[in-house]
Amino acid sequence: MTWVSWRLHRTQLLIAGLFTIAAVIAMATTGDPARSLGVHDVQALTWGVLFALPIVAGVSIGASATARERERFTNRLAWTQGVSRTRWLRSTLAPAAVAGSVAVLLVSAIATWWVTAAGNGPRISPNPFDVSGIVPVAYFLVSLGVGAAAGAFIRNEGLARAFAFVAIIAARIVVRTSVRPHLAPIVHLAPASPPLSDLGPIWPTVPGGSAVAHGWLLNQGWVPVGRTTPLPGHRWYSSPFLNIDFRGFRCPVVTGSETGYSVHSDCANPAHLHYVANYQPLNHYWLLQLGEAGIFLAGAIVAIGLAAVLLRRSGE
Amino acid sequence: MTAGPLPGTRGAPGSDAPAVKCRALAKHYLRGDALVDCSFDVPAGCLAALVGPNGAGKSTFLRIAAGLTRPTSGYIEALGEPVLSGRTVPVRVGYVDQLRPLYRRLRVDEHLRMVAAMNQQWDQAMAVRLLRQLEVPLRARVGRLSVGQQAKVAVTLCLATRPELMLLDEPLASLDPVSRSMLMRALLAEVAETGTTVVLSSHIVSDLDPVCDHLVILRDGRAALSEPMDDVRSRHHLVVTDRGSEPPPGDVVAVERGARQARWMVRSDEPPADTSGGAAGVEVLRPSLEEIVVAYLTGRHTGSGGTDGDGEGAGRAGAGDPDLVIADKGERA
Numbered sequence: 001m002t003w004v005s006w007r008l009h010r011t012q013l014l015i016a017g018l019f020t021i022a023a024v025i026a027m028a029t030t031g032d033p034a035r036s037l038g039v040h041d042v043q044a045l046t047w048g049v050l051f052a053l054p055i056v057a058g059v060s061i062g063a064s065a066t067a068r069e070r071e072r073f074t075n076r077l078a079w080t081q082g083v084s085r086t087r088w089l090r091s092t093l094a095p096a097a098v099a100g101s102v103a104v105l106l107v108s109a110i111a112t113w114w115v116t117a118a119g120n121g122p123r124i125s126p127n128p129f130d131v132s133g134i135v136p137v138a139y140f141l142v143s144l145g146v147g148a149a150a151g152a153f154i155r156n157e158g159l160a161r162a163f164a165f166v167a168i169i170a171a172r173i174v175v176r177t178s179v180r181p182h183l184a185p186i187v188h189l190a191p192a193s194p195p196l197s198d199l200g201p202i203w204p205t206v207p208g209g210s211a212v213a214h215g216w217l218l219n220q221g222w223v224p225v226g227r228t229t230p231l232p233g234h235r236w237y238s239s240p241f242l243n244i245d246f247r248g249f250r251c252p253v254v255t256g257s258e259t260g261y262s263v264h265s266d267c268a269n270p271a272h273l274h275y276v277a278n279y280q281p282l283n284h285y286w287l288l289q290l291g292e293a294g295i296f297l298a299g300a301i302v303a304i305g306l307a308a309v310l311l312r313r314s315g316e
Numbered sequence: 317m318t319a320g321p322l323p324g325t326r327g328a329p330g331s332d333a334p335a336v337k338c339r340a341l342a343k344h345y346l347r348g349d350a351l352v353d354c355s356f357d358v359p360a361g362c363l364a365a366l367v368g369p370n371g372a373g374k375s376t377f378l379r380i381a382a383g384l385t386r387p388t389s390g391y392i393e394a395l396g397e398p399v400l401s402g403r404t405v406p407v408r409v410g411y412v413d414q415l416r417p418l419y420r421r422l423r424v425d426e427h428l429r430m431v432a433a434m435n436q437q438w439d440q441a442m443a444v445r446l447l448r449q450l451e452v453p454l455r456a457r458v459g460r461l462s463v464g465q466q467a468k469v470a471v472t473l474c475l476a477t478r479p480e481l482m483l484l485d486e487p488l489a490s491l492d493p494v495s496r497s498m499l500m501r502a503l504l505a506e507v508a509e510t511g512t513t514v515v516l517s518s519h520i521v522s523d524l525d526p527v528c529d530h531l532v533i534l535r536d537g538r539a540a541l542s543e544p545m546d547d548v549r550s551r552h553h554l555v556v557t558d559r560g561s562e563p564p565p566g567d568v569v570a571v572e573r574g575a576r577q578a579r580w581m582v583r584s585d586e587p588p589a590d591t592s593g594g595a596a597g598v599e600v601l602r603p604s605l606e607e608i609v610v611a612y613l614t615g616r617h618t619g620s621g622g623t624d625g626d627g628e629g630a631g632r633a634g635a636g637d638p639d640l641v642i643a644d645k646g647e648r649a
Contacts, residue, residue, distance in 0.1 A: 004430050007422065073417040077470075080382050080411040081434035082477070088434070315386025316379065 001083075001091035009061050009096040016057040020103045023049045027114040050111055050131035054104050054140035059164045061096050062147025065089065066307060067160040070151075070314075085311045089148070093304070097144055101137050108136040124216040124285045126176055133289040138296035143168050145303030152310035175295060181218050183291030184284040187211070188228040190276045193264045200238055201275060211281045220277040222268060228276050333396045335360040335481050335513035336381055341390035342537075343376050349537050350376035351387070356532055356542035358515055363507065365524040366517040367609055368534035374517040375414055377534065378485045381515070382411035395481055410479030414486040414517075416470040420459030424452060424469055428476070435477045443476035446502055464495035471499060475506050482507070484516040488523055500527065521606045531605075533612045540612045545605075552608045553587045554601040555580040564588045564598065569608075570615030581611035 006013070026046040066089070069075040079085050108131060115121075115128035123132050130136075146167055151160040189212055194201035200220055203209035221236035223229060230236055251267035268274065280288065334357035341354040351373040358364045366374050379385040380392055383399050392399050394409050418427060424447065432438040447454060450468040458466060471487055487503075488496050504527060507514055515532075518524055524531075531548050533541040541548070555564045557578050563571070566584025573579075581603065582588065592599040603611075 001433050004433050007426060007430065008419070011421075072420075073413065073415050074419055075417075076379075076384055076411075076413040076415070077417045077419075077431075077473075078434070079384060080409070080413075081431060082436050083434050316384060 002095045005092045005095035006099075008092055009064065012057060012060045012064065013096060013099055016053065016100060016103060019049055019053050019057075020107050023053065023107050024110055027110050030114075046114075047127070047131070050107065050136075053107065054136045055143045055165065055168050057100055057104075058140040058143025058145075059147040059161050059168065061100065062093070062144040062149075062307075063151040063157050063160040063164060065092050065096075065151065066148050066311065067151030067155055067157040070155045071157050085314075086308045089304075089308055089311055093144065093148060097141060100140055100144070104136045104140045105134070108132055108134070111136075122214050122216065122282055124280055124282050124288065126180075126216070129180075129216070129285075129288070130172075130176070133285070134293045135289055135296070138293040138300070139168070139172070141300040142171075142296040142303065145300040145307065148307035149303045149310065152307045152314070171296075171299070175292060179295065180288055180292055181216075181280065184280060184287040186218060186278050187215075187281055187284075188276055188278055190228070190274050192274075194275055196263060196275075201277075203277070209277075212277050212279050215279040215281040215284075218278045218280065220275070222273040223276050225272045225274050228278060333360065334358055335362075336392070336394050336515060338377070338381075338392040339390060341377070341380065341392055342388045343373070343380065343385065344388045351380075351390075352537035354390070354534070354537060354539050356539040358513065358530060358532065358542075359544075360513050361511050362530040362544070363504075363514045363528050364516070364530035364532060365521075365528040366515055366532045366534060367519060367521060367524070368517075369519065369613060372534040373537040374534055375485050378411070378483045378515070378517060379413075382409060382483050384411070408480040410474035410477055410482045412470045412474050412482075412484045412487055414489065416463075416466050418458045418466055418469060421457060423455055423457050424461070425454045427458065427469060427473060428454075431473045431477065437478045439476045439478055442506070443472050446472045446475065446506070450498060450502060464491045464499075467491060468495070468499055471503060475503070478510065480512060482512055482514045482516075484514065486517055486519075488518060488520070496523070521609050525605045531609075533609060535613055548605070548608060549602075551583055551585060552603055552611075553582045553584065554603040554607065555582050555588055556599040556601065558597075561598075568615075570611040581608065581615070 023046060026042050026049070030043050030046065069078060078088055081088075083091070111128075112123060112132035115123050115132055120128050123129060143164065147161065147164040150164040150167070151157065154160040154163060189206075189208055191201065191206045191209060194206045194209070196202075201209065203213040203217075206212075219236050221230070221238045223236075224231060249271040251271065336358040338357075339355045341351050342349070343351040350371075354373065354377065366377070368374050376385060380387050381394055381399060419430075422430070428440065428443050432440060444454065447468070450465075450472070452461070452465050452468050452472075458469060461469065467487060471484065474482055474484070488500065491499065500523070503514070506512075516524075516528075529545045531541065531543065531545050532539055543551075552569070553566070557564065557580065559573055559576055559578050561578060564580055564582050565588055566582040569581040569583055571578055571580045587600050588598065590600040591597055
């Protein structure tokens with residue numbers, strides 16, 4: 001049955017393999033920051049492949065295993081042989097899932113090196129995180145499962161793929177923005193009187209701030225002393241000059257560069273505000289990777305189970 | 317279960333269990349009913365023909381028997397085991413869909429390998445021999461084969477799993493006469509050795525006449541008749557009488573009234589007396605299989621409802637009642 005799986009999904013696996021090789025070559029040639037100058041287009045394309053490859057490959061294999069069979073009625077051949085539909089689904093998906101996972105893992109292993117070597121920021125920050133470590137494998141498998149479930153439900157391969165693709169992208173956006181930051185305890189840093197630029201503190205120069213610079217900065221700004229988040233109803237304020245009433249104190253309005261003016265002593269301290277950064281340090285990388293991979297692997301198992309139930313119940 | 321077996325079906329206690337047995341089988345689709353209260357048996361070891369017009373429910377019945385389609389209600393068993401759609405696969409049941417679905421991009425020999433991997437039983441030598449005999453190139457992609465060659469591949473894949481029951485949905489449709497007889501001969505030769513039960517559907521009765529030994533006529537989702545071919549031939553009589561005559565003894569399947577004569581399709585164990593020499597002459601003819609089938613498909617009778625007995629035709633609704641007869645082509649002509 002391994003051969004059956006390979007033969008039925010050969011086209012998708014070969015195309016995915018070509019993209020894998022292309023991504024590996026692109027990363028190898030653009031990984032050295034010194035040589036990466038002037039190859040931004042290649043870098044951008046590489047990012048595109050790294051993001052899309054696990055999802056597109058997974059959805060294609062999953063949807064073809066269920067929707068294409070029923071669209072072309074070949075399920076009437078496959079389901080009247082000496083294996084149950086559940087076993088048929090398992091044996092047609094499992095080898096393709098293993099082969100695809102190996103390829104995705106290979107790419108993400110190289111990407112784990114590439115994202116930092118090419119100067120793309122710390123690997124715990126959102127974009128490098130998405131293409132490195134073990135989460136790409138989980139993305140691939142959940143795409144496979146959702147593709148199969150959508151195909152078992154919709155029966156039209158193109159529609160099933162599109163539906164699964166949109167569903168996966170939506171789920172990933174939600175997880176990335178709302179779930180991933182909380183998969184490990186958030187670390188807070190509130191340095192006393194940090195040197196400030198227009199964009200906030202220059203973290204590498206702040207005592208203890210290099211962890212923020214090398215970590216994933218979730219949010220930062222002025223909040224009341226004693227808190228690590230804004231008051232209810234307030235946003236994160238990056239500047240105390242907004243002339244907003246903080247507990248009865250308004251910062252003096254400053255025009256131009258006034259000498260002798262100190263943000264800290266003239267504004268923040270009287271308003272009882274301090275500057276806080278919430279971040280995930282780099283050493284939480286594997287905690288977050290495990291947590292997010294676990295979420296999507298659970299999703300993959302649920303989706304494949306749903307696909308099996310839908311196929312078993314299908315009575316045309 | 318109110319509906320019993322139809323006249324002529326074997327299956328008395330002690331004899332072999334029927335290869336296919338269905339009772340009050342029904343399948344409703346949104347667009348209409350495919351099967352309504354369909355009950356009949358197919359005895360083991362026979363080659364049964366399932367005939368009926370398009371939409372009579374032949375394909376739906378075969379898909380249900382193959383475990384592909386779930387019936388809305390009713391009971392069906394194949395080889396003595398209940399057929400449960402999707403849950404268990406009847407391993408010993410082979411099925412060829414009317415669309416003959418194959419993987420277009422796979423070669424013929426890749427299909428052999430694939431089906432072999434999905435079955436406990438597989439006769440590779442037989443499959444290769446049969447395909448050579450049927451002149452199908454093993455290395456060709458299925459998508460490039462003609463419709464006839466695809467049918468040969470589909471039937472070969474089914475035969476090589478050595479099923480005990482083969483369900484073939486229109487296996488000969490859209491084949492040229494040469495392929496038709498080639499495939500039929502190959503099928504018969506393989507089946508004759510093993511004693512496999514074959515149920516094949518067709519709407520071309522002449523294909524089935526010489527080869528089938530059991531006949532099931534489906535009409536409007538019901539079994540109008542199910543009995544051995546020998547009984548079909550010996551129990552049906554074409555009786556020609558004067559136009560105004562009383563119906564002849566026996567069950568009237570259909571009547572066709574012409575300007576002067578009435579042609580009755582009668583079912584009875586003994587043929588009515590032939591008095592064609594006399595004044596009020598009654599001529600008794602031996603009908604062709606096609607005439608019998610057409611009589612069942614044009615007459616008002618749909619046999620499966622109401623037969624509750626021991627297989628002697630008791631309770632065939634409206635039997636002999638001229639009010640129910642609608643086949644009146646002769647009068648209009």
